[in-house]
Structure formats: C-alpha cells, structure tokens
Amino acid sequence: MDKPQTLKGFRDFLPEKMIIRNEAIRRLRGIFEKYGFDEIQTPSLEYQEVLLGKYGEEAEKLMYLFKDPGQRNVGLRYDLTVPFARVASTYQDLPKPFKRYQIQPVWRAENTQKGRYREFYQCDVDMVGTSSPLADAEIIAVINDSLKALGFSNFKIRVNSRAVLFSIMENAGIDKERWLTAIQSIDKLDKKTQEEVEQELAQKGISTEQTKSIFGNIKSASPDEFLSKTIEYTKNMGAYENVSFDPTLARGLDYYTGPIFESVVEEPKIGSITGGGRYDNLLKTLGGPDLPATGTTIGLDRVVDVVDELKLWSQEKTVTKVLVTVFNPELLLQSIKIASTLRGSGVNAELYPDEAAKLEKQLKYANNKGIPFVVLIGPEEDAKNLVQLKDMASGKSENITLEQLLKKIK
Amino acid sequence: MDKPQTLKGFRDFLPEKMIIRNEAIRRLRGIFEKYGFDEIQTPSLEYQEVLLGKYGEEAEKLMYLFKDPGQRNVGLRYDLTVPFARVASTYQDLPKPFKRYQIQPVWRAENTQKGRYREFYQCDVDMVGTSSPLADAEIIAVINDSLKALGFSNFKIRVNSRAVLFSIMENAGIDKERWLTAIQSIDKLDKKTQEEVEQELAQKGISTEQTKSIFGNIKSASPDEFLSKTIEYTKNMGAYENVSFDPTLARGLDYYTGPIFESVVEEPKIGSITGGGRYDNLLKTLGGPDLPATGTTIGLDRVVDVVDELKLWSQEKTVTKVLVTVFNPELLLQSIKIASTLRGSGVNAELYPDEAAKLEKQLKYANNKGIPFVVLIGPEEDAKNLVQLKDMASGKSENITLEQLLKKIK
Numbered sequence: 001m002d003k004p005q006t007l008k009g010f011r012d013f014l015p016e017k018m019i020i021r022n023e024a025i026r027r028l029r030g031i032f033e034k035y036g037f038d039e040i041q042t043p044s045l046e047y048q049e050v051l052l053g054k055y056g057e058e059a060e061k062l063m064y065l066f067k068d069p070g071q072r073n074v075g076l077r078y079d080l081t082v083p084f085a086r087v088a089s090t091y092q093d094l095p096k097p098f099k100r101y102q103i104q105p106v107w108r109a110e111n112t113q114k115g116r117y118r119e120f121y122q123c124d125v126d127m128v129g130t131s132s133p134l135a136d137a138e139i140i141a142v143i144n145d146s147l148k149a150l151g152f153s154n155f156k157i158r159v160n161s162r163a164v165l166f167s168i169m170e171n172a173g174i175d176k177e178r179w180l181t182a183i184q185s186i187d188k189l190d191k192k193t194q195e196e197v198e199q200e201l202a203q204k205g206i207s208t209e210q211t212k213s214i215f216g217n218i219k220s221a222s223p224d225e226f227l228s229k230t231i232e233y234t235k236n237m238g239a240y241e242n243v244s245f246d247p248t249l250a251r252g253l254d255y256y257t258g259p260i261f262e263s264v265v266e267e268p269k270i271g272s273i274t275g276g277g278r279y280d281n282l283l284k285t286l287g288g289p290d291l292p293a294t295g296t297t298i299g300l301d302r303v304v305d306v307v308d309e310l311k312l313w314s315q316e317k318t319v320t321k322v323l324v325t326v327f328n329p330e331l332l333l334q335s336i337k338i339a340s341t342l343r344g345s346g347v348n349a350e351l352y353p354d355e356a357a358k359l360e361k362q363l364k365y366a367n368n369k370g371i372p373f374v375v376l377i378g379p380e381e382d383a384k385n386l387v388q389l390k391d392m393a394s395g396k397s398e399n400i401t402l403e404q405l406l407k408k409i410k
Numbered sequence: 411m412d413k414p415q416t417l418k419g420f421r422d423f424l425p426e427k428m429i430i431r432n433e434a435i436r437r438l439r440g441i442f443e444k445y446g447f448d449e450i451q452t453p454s455l456e457y458q459e460v461l462l463g464k465y466g467e468e469a470e471k472l473m474y475l476f477k478d479p480g481q482r483n484v485g486l487r488y489d490l491t492v493p494f495a496r497v498a499s500t501y502q503d504l505p506k507p508f509k510r511y512q513i514q515p516v517w518r519a520e521n522t523q524k525g526r527y528r529e530f531y532q533c534d535v536d537m538v539g540t541s542s543p544l545a546d547a548e549i550i551a552v553i554n555d556s557l558k559a560l561g562f563s564n565f566k567i568r569v570n571s572r573a574v575l576f577s578i579m580e581n582a583g584i585d586k587e588r589w590l591t592a593i594q595s596i597d598k599l600d601k602k603t604q605e606e607v608e609q610e611l612a613q614k615g616i617s618t619e620q621t622k623s624i625f626g627n628i629k630s631a632s633p634d635e636f637l638s639k640t641i642e643y644t645k646n647m648g649a650y651e652n653v654s655f656d657p658t659l660a661r662g663l664d665y666y667t668g669p670i671f672e673s674v675v676e677e678p679k680i681g682s683i684t685g686g687g688r689y690d691n692l693l694k695t696l697g698g699p700d701l702p703a704t705g706t707t708i709g710l711d712r713v714v715d716v717v718d719e720l721k722l723w724s725q726e727k728t729v730t731k732v733l734v735t736v737f738n739p740e741l742l743l744q745s746i747k748i749a750s751t752l753r754g755s756g757v758n759a760e761l762y763p764d765e766a767a768k769l770e771k772q773l774k775y776a777n778n779k780g781i782p783f784v785v786l787i788g789p790e791e792d793a794k795n796l797v798q799l800k801d802m803a804s805g806k807s808e809n810i811t812l813e814q815l816l817k818k819i820k
Contacts, residue, residue: 004460004496004697006453007484012497015448015510022449034753036730036760038425039432043416043529044454044486044515045474050414064455066476069519074417076454086414087422095778097763100425105454109479119453127763134742135763236746287414320446332544336646343444350446353507353537353545368505 009110009118016317017304021121023313024303025103027149028123032101035142037125040100042083048073054082054286062108076107080124080297085286088128092289096129103300115270115302126295128283133226136259136278136294137233143263143274143296144239150303151312154266155273157242160249161227161259162277168221168247172213174206180254182206182214187250221247227259251275255282261296268309274298317370322349322409324375325362329355334377338387341402342375347409366392373409419520419528426727427714431531433723434713435513437559438533442511445552447535450510452493458483464492464696466664472518486517490534490707495696498538502699506539513710525680525712536705538693543636546669546688546704547643553673553684553706554649560713561722564676565683567652570659571637571669572687578631578657582623584616590664592616592624597660631657637669661685665692671706678719684708727780732759732819734785735772739765744787748797751812752785757819776802783819 006012013021029039048065055078064076077083080102088098103123110116125142127135140157147155165186169179185200192200194215201211223231223245234240242263251260260277276296284290307313324339326332332355342349350371352362359376366374376388376397387405390397400408416422423431439449458475465488474486487493490512498508513533520526535552537545550567557565575596579589595610602610604625611621633641633655644650652673661670670687686706694700717723734749736742742765752759760781762772769786776784786798786807797815800807810818 004499005457006500007455007457007478007482010453010455012453012500013451014497014501014504015450018449018451021451033729033758034756036728036733036758038728038730039428040425041423041428041431043420043422044517045417045420045529047415047417062479064476064478066474068417068474069472072417087424089414090416090422091424094424095775097775099760099763107454119455130763132764132766134736134761134765138761138763233746236743237750318446318448319443320448323446326544333646336643340647346444348443348446350509351544351548353509353540353548354542355544356542365505365507 007118009112009116011117011119015319016315019316019319020304020307020313021300024150024300024307025123028146028298028300028303029101029103031142031146031149032123032125034145035099035125035138037099037101037127037142040084040087040102041104042077042080042087042102044077044105045074046077046083046086048075050086050287051075051078051082055079059108062110064107064109077104078108079106080104080122081126081282081295082286084124084126085283085288088283088291089286089288096291097135098128099126100128101125115299115305117301121300123298123300124295125298126293128293129291130294131280131292133229133259134233136230137237137239139276139294139296140230140234140243140261141237141239143261143276143298144234144242146298147242147263147273150307152265152273152306155242155263156244156266157261157263157274158246158249159227159231159243159259159261160246161224162256163224163226163258164221164247165250167224168214168217171217172206172210174210174214178204178206183250184252186214186218186248187252189248189250218247230259251277255279255285257281259294265306268306270302270305270309272299273302273306320348320350320369320371322347322373322375323362323366323369323371324349324351325359325366325377326352326355326357327359327376327378331377331379331382334382335375338375338377338402338405342406342409345406345410347406363390375405417528419522419526421527421529425729426725429726429729430714430717430723431710434560434710434717435533438556438708438710438713439511439513441552441556441559442533442535444555445509445535445548447509447511447537447552450494450497450512451514452487452490452497452512454487454515455484456487456493456496458485460496460697461485461488461492465489469518472520474517474519487514488518489516490514490532491536491692491705492696494534494536495693495698498693498701499696499698506701507545508538509536510538511535525709525715527711531710533708533710534705535708536703538703539701540704541690541702543639543669544643546640547647547649549686549704549706550640550644550653550671551647551649553671553686553708554644554652556708557652557673557683560717562675562716565652565673566654566676567671567673567684568656568659569637569641569653569669569671570656571634572666573634573636573668574631574657575660577634578624578627581627582620584620584624588614588616593660594662596624596628596658597662599658599660628657640669661687665689665695667691669704675716678716680712680715682709683712683716730758730760730779730781732757732783732785733772733776733779733781734759734761735769735776735787736762736765736767737769737786737788741787741789741792744792745785748785748787748812748815752816752819755816755820757816773800785815
C-alpha cells in the first residue's frame with residue numbers, strides 16, 4: 001500500500017464533514033417521523049434478478065454487478081425504490097397505507113462531477129396504498145418542512161402532473177407511443193434552449209406544427225383536477241409558500257403517472273435537491289403488489305454540499321466540548337475525576353490520554369482539534385480545590401469550582 | 411421477480427427492528443462522544459490492494475472481491491480497522507492522538523448461524539498515537555459505559571495482556587515462532603475442553619511438558635506492569651465493576667501487542683459482544699504511519715439480538731404517537747389543522763392519507779400499526795371545538811380541547 005487512495009467518486013468523511021452529515025440526517029429524520037413515516041433498511045446486495053430490467057439499459061451499464069464468493073449473481077443497490085418494491089412484495093401483510101423512509105447509500109458508476117458521486121446517500125420518503133391527493137400533498141409538505149429544517153430559505157418546489165403533459169401531447173396530435181420520449185426532451189428545458197429542445201423533438205419525428213402546439217399550450221396550461229386538489233391541500237397544510245405550478249417540469253423517469261415534484265435552490269447551482277412524484281403502476285411492474293404510491297427522494301450529498309457552500313450552519317470540527325489536561329502523573333487522579341464528573345453530567349469531555357505529555361503539547365492539541373474549552377488542574381488549583389477553565393476562542397482563563405465549571409460548560 | 415428474496419445472511423430491517431437498532435446506535439454514539447471520540451466514515455468499496463494481504467488467507471476467501479464497471483479490482487469493506495489504517499495513512503496531518511469512532515456495515519461471506527450474518531454492523535472505537543495505559547483504560551471504560559447504557563447488567567469484561575501470554579510461552583521454553591499459534595489454541599479454551607486444546611497443542615509440535623508448564627503457569631499468572639496500571643486506572647474511572655483479569659483470554663488475531671479485552675453476556679449465549687486490545691505495530695503493517703493504537707469493536711447485531719432476546723427495552727412498532735383520523739371529506743380541514751398543530755409541537759402525528767376512508771378502517775390501521783393514540787373530529791366535536799382522544803391500549807375515549815390534547819400527548 002504505497003499510496004493508499006480511495007476509488008474515484010468514493011469519499012472518506014472525516015469528523016468535520018460527519019458532523020454536518022449527521023446533523024442533516026438528524027433534521028430530516030425528525031421531519032419524516034413527525035409526519036408518521038417509519039424507517040426501514042434493506043441489504044446493500046440484492047440478487048441481480050431483483051435489480052435488472054427495472055431501470056433501463058443505460059442505468060444497467062452503471063451498476064456494480066458481480067458474482068459473490070458463492071457464485072451467486074448479485075449487485076449493489078442502485079436506488080431505494082426497487083428494494084422498497086421488493087420489501088412490499090416480500091411482506092405483503094404490512095399494514096396499508098405503508099409509510100416508510102429509508103436513508104442509505106446507493107452505488108452508480110457515473111462520470112463524477114460536482115454533486116455527483118459513485119457512492120451517495122438517498123433519503124426516500126414514500127407512501128404506498130393510497131390514491132388520494134392528500135398523500136401527494138403530504139409528500140410536498142414533507143419536502144417543504146425538510147428543506148426549511150435544513151435552514152434553506154431560497155428554494156422552489158416545482159410541481160406539475162403527468163396528466164397535464166399527456167393532455168398537451170394529445171392536443172398536439174402526437175402518437176401515444178411518443179409521449180414519454182417527447183416528455184424526456186421537454187425535461188431538458190432547464191438545461192437547453194427552447195430551440196435545442198425543438199430540434200431534439202424534430203429528430204424524434206415530432207412535426208414542427210406539433211412542437212408549436214406543445215409550446216403554445218404548455219405556457220397556458222393549468223393543473224388538472226387531481227393536481228389542483230393536491231395544491232389546495234398543501235395550502236391547507238401551510239406548505240404552499242415555496243410551491244409553484246410549472247407545466248414545463250417533466251422529470252426524466254418514465255414511471256410517473258400523476259403529480260411530479262422537484263426542488264431546487266437558487267444558489268449554489270447544483271441540480272435538483274429532491275425529485276419525486278406519483279407512480280401508481282411501478283410497484284406491480286417491479287414485482288411488488290398492485291398498489292398506488294407516491295414519494296420523493298432527497299439527495300443527502302447535495303444537501304450537504306449546499307450547507308457547506310453557503311456555510312449555513314456553524315461548522316464545528318469536533319463534538320468534544322472540553323479537553324481535561326493532565327498536569328503531571330501525580331495529579332492524574334484529579335483529572336480523571338473531573339473528566340468523569342463532566343461526562344456524568346452529559347458533557348462531551350476528553351481526558352488527554354497520556355499522563356506524561358507536556359502541557360504545551362496538550363493545549364496545542366486542543367487548538368488543532370478545535371476543542372472550545374480546556375480544563376487544567378495544577379498543584380495550586382488542586383490545593384484550593386479549584387480548576388482552571390480556559391476558553392480557547394478568547395484565550396481567557398479563570399479559576400473556578402467544579403460546580404461552577406459544570407454550570408459554565410452546560 | 412416471482413419470489414423476490416434477500417441473499418442468505420442479508421436482512422431487511424422493518425420499522426420495529428429499526429427502532430431498536432437506531433436506539434442502540436443512539437446510546438452507543440452518546441457514550442463514544444462523551445469520551446471525546448469523533449465519527450468518521452469510509453467507502454464501502456476499496457481497491458483490492460488496500461484489503462488484500464492484511465487478514466490472512468482464510469479471511470480472503472470470505473471477501474467480496476470483484477471488478478467494477480471500469481474494470482478496477484475492488485472489494486467490499488471486511489472490517490473497519492484496515493480502512494481506518496488507510497485513513498491514518500492518507501491524512502497524516504490529523505491531530506494526534508486521533509480518537510475516532512465508526513459505525514458502518516462490513517461484509518463477510520461466512521457460514522451463517524445465530525449472531526453471524528454476511529452483512530453486519532461494527533461499531534469501532536480507537537485511539538491512535540498514545541502508548542499510555544490511560545488510553546487502554548479509557549477504552550475499557552467506554553466498553554463498560556456502553557454496555558450499561560444499552561441496559562445490560564449481567565456482563566463481564568475479561569482482560570489479559572499478550573505480554574502475560576508471551577512470558578508464559580517463554581517460561582515453557584516454546585520457540586518464539588510458535589507463540590502466536592499456541593495462543594490461537596489457548597483462545598479456544600472457552601469453546602473446547604482443556605484436553606482438546608492440549609491435543610491441538612501437541613499437533614502443533616508443543617511437547618507434553620511444555621503444555622503442562624503453560625497450564626500450570628496460566629492459572630497462577632498475574633498482570634504485567636502495563637496491564638496493572640491499566641486496571642488501576644479503570645478503578646480510578648469507576649469502570650472496574652465488571653472487569654476481571656483472565657489469563658486464559660487469548661483473542662484469535664495475531665496483531666495484538668499488549669492488553670486485550672473481550673466482553674460477554676451471561677445470557678443469551680451469543681459469543682463475544684465486544685473484542686479489542688492494543689495493536690502497536692498494525693498501522694504500519696497496514697501501510698499507515700508507525701503509531702501505537704488501542705481500541706475495541708462492538709458488534710451492533712449481537713447487541714440488538716441480546717436486547718431482542720431479553721426484551722430489555724419496551725419494544726414499539728412505530729415512532730408515530732398519534733393517528734389523526736379523517737371523519738369525512740367535509741371535516742378534512744379540521745383534521746389537517748390538528749395534525750399540523752401536533753407536528754408543530756414536536757409530536758409524531760400521522761394524518762390518515764385518504765379523506766374518503768371509513769372510520770373503522772382507520773382505527774383498524776392504527777391498531778395494526780401499533781399507534782398508541784387516535785384523534786377523531788366528528789361533527790359533534792367540531793361544533794363544540796373539541797377533539798376526541800382515544801387511548802388504543804385502554805380503549806377509553808374522552809372529548810378534550812386542543813390545548814388539553816397537546817398536554818396529554820406530550
């Protein structure tokens with residue numbers, strides 16, 4: 001192991017980054033559970049027959065497929081939706097509607113770029129077994145509350161419905177078989193110019209007149225009845241503030257059948273943060289039971305990239321609040337006692353793990369590690385039954401009693 | 411996907427099991443952080459050159475090794491120690507001593523049995539860069555506090571030192587090259603009879619006299635100086651109550667150089683719950699920097715199996731506290747309002763996601779899912795500005811105000 005390195009698109013998370021990731025997960029989990037979703041987890045590896053034939057050819061090229069030591073054909077999880085469909089199929093007696101969330105890594109051998117990794121975490125929230133717009137509205141409310149809980153202020157939740165897009169296709173006189181491919185082109189309107197999309201549609205055999213009809217109608221389109229109800233419910237839930245109807249929103253995946261939703265932040269430009277919608281036929285197609293479903297994915301890594309880039313949260317380098325130094329081996333017991341007392345009171349306290357280290361070295365360590373407070377018990381403090389508390393930010397020290405220390409730190 | 415199933419040794423975790431797993435992780439993380447350990451995570455996949463030549467031939471047969479879509483030779487994480495050594499090597503400027511914890515799954519294609527899975531979680535706590543017995547004592551204190559925090563009462567932390575075992579080997583006149591293989595046989599004393607172990611030693615070329623000397627000395631052995639200090643420090647830390655010196659404790663792995671520790675519960679019989687020790691040369695061997703280290707692994711899956719089997723914690727089926735039912739579509743807004751208010755007050759509240767469902771169906775759902783409280787707003791309650799709260803355990807209902815509801819539920 002001369003130059004040990006990680007694989008491209010795979011990352012180590014050191015303490016500073018883990019603190020942000022854990023905090024993001026804590027906040028998301030809090031919202032998901034407030035809405036009555038329970039967590040599940042599925043294995044990292046599945047039989048290839050569970051994974052293949054579900055995502056399309058292009059996706060399968062990105063999958064980690066291999067033989068396990070027992071020569072079984074297996075693959076790493078590509079998303080959380082197909083494993084969830086398998087779960088719905090394996091445990092058909094789960095109470096319905098079944099509301100689950102799932103926060104786990106998935107693996108895709110994509111070309112890496114900003115916000116795109118080969119191992120990344122998805123946070124999925126889905127509701128299975130209800131075809132009411134109330135369910136879709138709750139998913140939108142979960143997205144809104146989640147992004148607010150993360151501290152995002154400048155975000156938009158764009159909503160549309162496949163039904164709106166389908167009726168535009170129908171009005172333009174486009175063959176039903178071409179609806180989905182046309183929608184895939186329209187989905188690129190946020191990245192390409194209208195002219196470029198028009199060219200792409202022409203290449204797909206859509207006539208100039210039909211394209212004109214699409215773009216004419218898309219601008220004046222209004223929500224269908226189901227989406228109108230969904231939007232009305234988000235208003236009732238107080239979750240409408242960041243929602244906007246956007247008839248050009250298409251979402252790339254084929255399996256959506258009703259409302260679709262996507263959220264983006266204004267800054268930084270990082271692609272969509274969440275994506276989802278109603279998929280009433282997917283579970284059956286995936287081998288699950290024939291149940292309607294709706295849900296969303298929140299991309300944890302993009303969330304964390306946004307928090308990082310906007311410096312949304314005060315970023316700490318360690319969870320440790322206090323370093324209890326060891327003055328010398330003779331005074332070690334006093335330091336052990338203080339550390340134990342702090343921990344007993346719920347304070348994250350580190351005891352410097354070397355009774356013979358110089359004090360200077362210990363202080364330098366606290367500074368490098370970003371520990372905010374240092375406690376020192378020298379012979380003088382010990383004689384007076386006091387401790388010296390040093391605030392590393394201000395550099396100020398004071399001699400106080402143990403009770404005062406506990407009060408200060410907590 | 412006719413009969414979708416999980417791979418042998420791989421498990422789905424449904425809500426009830428996830429609640430226990432999350433609670434166990436929450437308690438362990440609390441203890442690790444109280445002792446000033448920070449979390450890190452490493453990728454699931456590493457280059458094979460990082461993994462191979464580290465664990466021995468037998469282990470390599472159990473590894474998930476394969477080519478990724480880019481034809482790189484890769485493998486799934488086999489433990490958390492080797493990736494940690496890679497991290498210590500990749501980021502050599504991390505402040506030392508470096509104290510990290512890591513809670514992630516590892517993969518081993520073992521024969522499955524009780525408490526042994528192919529995908530399982532390890533919780534590792536290690537301290538790198540200090541050769542003081544204070545560090546070993548803190549690891550033992552972490553183990554003690556962790557098992558207590560999990561609610562375990564009947565456990566033993568057995569400690570010994572490789573130095574004790576080495577001097578017994580030396581006294582018996584055994585060649586130095588045979589010390590480790592002899593120790594591996596002695597390690598089986600908890601599973602095999604002394605006679606069986608004696609036979610195994612004979613097969614390894616240890617003479618009857620040497621074996622006699624080993625067993626004679628092992629019974630009267632006492633801790634060496636380093637281990638004595640370690641034990642003394644655990645007493646100072648108030649972490650000695652479950653510790654016992656056991657000169658027959660050997661631990662199978664070759665890399666330990668000083669104190670070794672292992673913990674077991676009396677009931678159920680499930681093997682060791684934690685295992686660890688000092689490994690001063692391993693990091694360098696693994697390609698990391700030449701730093702002393704000590705630490706332990708806690709096996710999350712065995713911990714959870716113990717909690718499950720002893721029913722240590724009250725086991726809930728859902729995190730949801732209240733189901734807010736929908737009486738009929740006309741009264742939906744009232745239900746939305748109550749659900750929003752409960753959520754705003756931090757209560758996990760589910761709104762039944764179908765405005766047209768019969769009340770009976772909704773109550774049956776709450777019952778199946780194990781939701782403890784149900785709220786009902788019918789025309790009568792609505793007219794009086796009250797809600798009906800039903801306690802699902804007692805079956806009792808009462809009409810109360812929204813303020814009273816919040817008070818009751820919280």
